[in-house]
Every structure is written in C-alpha cells, then in structure tokens.
Amino acid sequence: MNILQALFFPPEQPGGVSSMVPYVQERFQRMGWEMEMFSLPKRIRNKGSEEVGFETFDWKVYAGHPVVDKYIQTYKDYVWWTKLRIRKSYDLIHAHHPIAALVMKKLFPDTPVLMTVHSSYERELILNGKIASGGPEHSFLTSIYRELESTVDQLLTVSHSFKQYISDYVQDAERIGVIPNGFDEKRFRPMPHENAVPQFITVCRLVPAKGLDTLLRACAELKQRGHSFVLHLIGDGDSRPELEKLAVELNIYEETIFYGYMLHPEEFMPFFDVFVLPSRAESFGSVFAEAALCWLALVGTDVGGISEQIEHGVNGLLVPVDDAHALCLALEKLVLDPSYRYNLARAAGEKAKRMYSLNRVIHQMKSVYDTYRK
Template sequence: MLILQALFFPPEQPGGVSSMVPYVLEKFNKRGWEMELFSLPKRVRGKGTDEIKFETFDYHKYEGNLLVDKYIQTYKDYIWWTRMRVTKKYDLIHAHHPIAALAMKHLFPDTPVIMTIHSSYERELFLNGKITASSQEHDFLTSIYGELEANLDQLLTVSNSFKNYLADYVQDAERIGVIPNGFDEKRFRPMPHENAIPQLITVCRLVPAKGLDTLLLACAELKKRGQNFVLHIIGDGPMRLELEQMAVELDIYEETIFYGYMLHPEEFMPFFDIFVLPSQAEAFGSVFAEAALCLLALVGTNVGGIAEQIEHGRNGLLVPPGDALALSVSLEKLIADPAFRYEMARAASEKARKTYGLSRVIRQLRSVYEKYDHDKQEAL
C-alpha cells in the first residue's frame, strides 16, 4: 500500500503537525509500509490558474476579500505544484491541511483522501483580533469544513473538544474520528537538575490567543507576594514588543527572558521546572505533551485539548482563561512546594508516555489505513 502524507508547507518547525508527521512516516517505512511526504514550497506564489469550484457553497460572493482571495490563490498554487510534482498513483492520500486535502481530491478523485484537521484558522484569527465571528472571512473559512465533509473519504481530528467545535459546521460530526497527536519519546530526555530559583517556561507564538498578557500579570502578582522565579518565553510574533514593554511596566522585566524563535525547544526544556501556557483555545496543545515528556509540571487553561491532557490536581493544574489571579495561585502552589511540583511532573510524564506516545498513533492510523486497503481488495 503506497500512501502520500500531504502537508501544507514543509515541516521546518517542531510542534504539532510538523513535529509528528515526519516521525510517523519514518516509523511506517521502518515497518515495511510505503509512505512519502509532500508539501508546497513557500516560494511558490501566484502560479496556479485552475478554475475553482466548491460543491457546497459559492465562494465567488467573497471575491475581493483579501484573505479569501489569498486562500483561493494558494489553493490554485497547491493544485499547480501537485500536478507538476506528483506523478505516482497512490493507494491513499492523508492530508493535514484543508487546501492540501481539497487539491488532492480535485486532482485524484478516484483515490481515497482522508484528512486530519489539526486546528482552526478562523478561530485563531478571531482570538487574535483579526476577524469577527460575523465577518466574510469567518463565514468562508467555516464553510470549508462542509466542503471537506462532502468531498473527502474520512475526516479525523486531534481532540474530542475540537470534534465538538466542528459539529457546528458539518452535517454528521459523529463520522469524524479522533486521533490525538503523538510524539517520539526518544526526542525527549528529562535531565536531573536542581534550580535554586524555580524556572518557568512557555513556548508559543507571541499572539493574543496564547494569553501571555495574563501570564505576565500573574507573574507580577507572584513577585508582589515575594515568590522568586524566572520566566523564560520562547517564541516570536507580533506581540513581542508589546509584551516586553508590559514586562517593564509590571516590574518583572528582570525576571523575564525573551528568547525569540527556537528550532528545537524540547532540547532546552528539560532544564526547567514548570511549563505554563494560558491559551484562550487549543485544538490539542502539542507543547503540553512535549513539556510533560520533558518532566515539567504543567499549568494550562481549562479549554480544548489542554483540558483533555491535564486532569486538574492529578497531573497538572487548570485555570480559567484570562484569570491572572487564579493563574498566579496555581503557579505559587508549584513554586512553593517542590514535592508537589515533582509529583505533578511525574504524573504528567506517565500519562504523556502512555497516551501520546508515537506507537499509539501508529496503531490507530494503521487501522484507518488498512480499512482502505481492505476496501480496495474487496473491489478487485
């Protein structure tokens, strides 16, 4: 069985899809499966000219909207690049982005195409203040879910929470399968260490949806209470200057280190004590599983896939999104009690290894892939 894993852009960054799919491909290939990786180079722009038509809605009513026009052109570019580069006939195509999925089905209508929906672009734009819930952009992007359902052979997603989110935009949400992300445990090497001052770390894009303003407010409250800590922020984005200025104004700049983008934060993470990320929403939240595999105590918000990873008080702590006081209280519990901190970290690591190990993903995906191999054999 020859399978194509179709990404959007090349897997250049760790985390989520980019972190998982190449490892999945490697594991399957080692077990005798034939699997290849495909993506659209970032340099390809404005090449596609195919006429686009959706089955479930007319996108032309959105023409002239900059975001929609860019999305449609990228779809055309993906078709153009795929037509040039994909010359084999695959038994199954597994896509990891709506554009990749629709382009593949457009070009290979007789090939089964399944897709894992890893996140929601419209929700990210909404939470980051770029669009409103009643905007043309939101209507267009949420209409894509119905188009995927109508055209693809199988939809998968990464958490039950995100499946429930998708239910508002598809006809039959029960047909959506759930396979949480998985991680190659060999990448993560917890290091024994003794930090005299507790080290907090967060890894994310610096955008409003990640709630870093709430984190800085919580850290300012910790300092007022006399708690010692250092906060390490790994990542870059449009909010960096604003967050740095906020740290100055809150008098925690000396306790806060902004690193910018880092290619492999999992190599750096094991030397810290507490991972914290107060996101407003996460379809899965891969970085929590990665931090758990590095033996860090976890603090997150009670939203989406985070709440499916963390059982409050058993393998981490959950707080409401946007609640800086509750976040400071949870952080203080872990800072002030090293034994409790270690117990949370150990429990988080055990759950991550059991639930989010790559071998589990391989088993679940194999059962999905074999269904299409079986269907093909029956048709012969």
C-alpha cells in the same frame, strides 16, 4: 501500501503537525510501508491561476476580503505546485490541512483522501484580532468544514473537544474520527535537576490567542507577592514587541527571557520546572504533551485539548481563560511546594507516555489505513 502525507507547511516549520508527521513517516517506513511527505514551499506565491469551485457553497460571495482572497490564491498555488511535482499515484493520501485535502481530492479523485483537522484557523484569527466573529471571513472558513465532509473519504481530528466544535458545521459529526497527536519518546530526555530559583517555560507563537499577556500579568503579581522566578519564552510572532513592552511596564523584564524561534525546544525543556501556557483556545496543545514527556509540571487553561490532557490537581493545574490572578495562584502553589510540583510532573509524564506515545498513533493510523487496502 504507498501513502502520501500531504502537509501545508514544510516539516521544518514550527507546530504540532510538523513535529509529528516526519516521525510517523519514519516509523511506517521501518515497518516496510512506502510513505512520502509533500508540502507547499513558502516561496511559492501567486503561481496558480486555475478557477476554484466548491461543491457545498459559493466562495465567490466572500471574494474581496483579504483572508478569503489569500486562502483561494494559496489553494491555486497548491494546485500548481502539486501538478508540477507529483508524477506518481498513491494508494492513499493523508492530508493535514484543508487546502491540501481539497486539492488532492480534486487532482486525484480516484484515490482515497483522509483529512486530519489539526486546528481552527478561524478561531485563531478571531482571537488574534484579524477577523470578526460572524463576519464574512469567519463564514467562509467555517464553510470549509462542510466542504471537507462532502469531499474527502474520512475526516479525523485531534481531540474530542475539537470534534464537538466542528460538529456545528458538518452534517454527520459521528463520522469524524479522533486520533490525538503522538510523540516519539526518544526525542525527550527528562533531566533530574535542582533549580535554586523556579524556572517557568512556555513554547508557542507570540500571538494574542496564546494569552501571554495574561501570563506576564500573573508573573508580575507573583513577583509582588515576593516570589523569585525566571520566565523563558520560546517562540516568535507579531506580539513580541508588545509583550516585551508589557514586561517592562510590569517590572518583570529582568525575570523574562525572550528567545525567539527554536527548532527543537524539547532539547532545552528538561532543565526547567514548570510549563505554563494560558491559551485562549487550543484544539489539542501538542506542546503540553511534549512538556509532560520532559517531566515538567503543567499549568494551562481549561479549554479544548488542554483540558483533555490535564486533570486538575492530578497531573497539572487548570485555570480559567484570561484570569491572571488564578494563574498567579497556580504558579505560586508550584513555587511553594517543590514536592507537589514534582508529583504533578511525574503524573503528567506517565499519562503522556501512556496516552500520547507515537506507538499509539501508529496503531490507530494503521487501523484506519488498513480499511483502504485494495
């Protein structure tokens, strides 16, 4: 069976999809399957010019809004690039972005197209202050879910909570399958260590949706309560200058290290003690599973896919969104009790190996792919 994995970003870009699909491809190829990856290079801009039309709604009523216009132009660019580069047929196409899915089905209508919805672009834009909830851009982006349902052969997503979110925008949510992300265990090498000062780490884009302002305020309170720590922030984004300024204002800049983007943070992660990320929304939260496989204690917010990964007090700690005091108390608990921290980390690692192994993903994907064998 010859399968195309259609991405939006090139696989070297940060994110859960990029970190998983190349390993999926490698594993299927080792099993004798033909599998290739395809994506739109970042340098491709404003090349496409074909008219765009959707079956389930008229996108032109939203034209003139920057997010909508950029989305439509990117769709056109993906059409242009796909026509230029793909010269063969496939038995199945598995898309990992709505634009990729809709373009592939448009250009290859006789080929089964599966679509995994990995995240909510509209929720992220709202949380990052880029669009208004209930505004035209929001309506356009949520209309895409119904278009996907109508167009592709199978919709998948990465968590039950995100399936529930999508259900408000489709006609038959029961048809949506759930395959959580999976990770190649060989990438993660837990490292037994003893840090004299507790080391916190987070890995994410530095944008408002990730709640890093809450994390900095929690760490400032932790310092005021007399606890030593170092906070390592791996990632980059528009909020970095604002976050660095906030760290200075809160008097924790000396305890905080801003690294910028790192291609393979899993090689760095095992030397730390606690992974903490107070996201305001998260469809799955791949980095929590990655941190668990590095044997780190987990602290996250009780939202989306995070709360499906963390059972509070068993394999990590959950706190409410935007509650810096609750986050401070959770971190304090782990600072004060290394044995508790150790036990949470081991429980998190065991669950991640059991639930989020690449073997499980391969088995589930193979079952879906097999239904489309000719």
